Amino acid sequence: xxxxxxxxxLLAFTTLARVGSFTVAAxxxxxxxSAISHAIKALEQDLACRLFDRLGRRVTLTQxxxxxxxxxxxxxxxxxxxxxxxxxxxx
Numbered sequence: 599x600x601x602x603x604x605x606x607x608l609l610a611f612t613t614l615a616r617v618g619s620f621t622v623a624a625x626x627x628x629x630x631x632s633a634i635s636h637a638i639k640a641l642e643q644d645l646a647c648r649l650f651d652r653l654g655r656r657v658t659l660t661q662x663x664x665x666x667x668x669x670x671x672x673x674x675x676x677x678x679x680x681x682x683x684x685x686x687x688x689x
Contacts, residue, residue: 601644603641603644603670603673604640604641604644605673605674605677606637607637607638607640607641607644608641608670608673608674609627609674610623610627610629610633610634610637610638610641611637611638611641611649611663611666611667611670612667612670612671612674613626613627613634614634614638614650614657615650615659615663615667618656618657618658619655619656619657620634620635620638620655620657621655638650645662645666647660647662648660648662648663649662649663649666650663
């Protein structure tokens with residue numbers, strides 16, 4: 599069975615895609631730069647494709663990365679809707 603996408607890796611991916619810097623993404627997510635780097639490397643290995651072009655300290659999305667970003671936004675939004683929906687059950 600193919601493994602599912604990991605939500606923490608997707609969050610690291612979408613944040614990095616938005617800010618374009620491993621350091622800034624790490625600061626925003628209150629993680630180390632190394633943790634972001636490992637998450638992206640693992641995601642690229644899971645998907646067997648390169649998601650970012652690294653240009654010095656900046657990164658830009660590859661075509662595969664742009665494709666994943668569309669899906670990632672939808673996945674994260676749906677996960678938030680599920681959490682919001684279930685929140686009413688705990689009240």
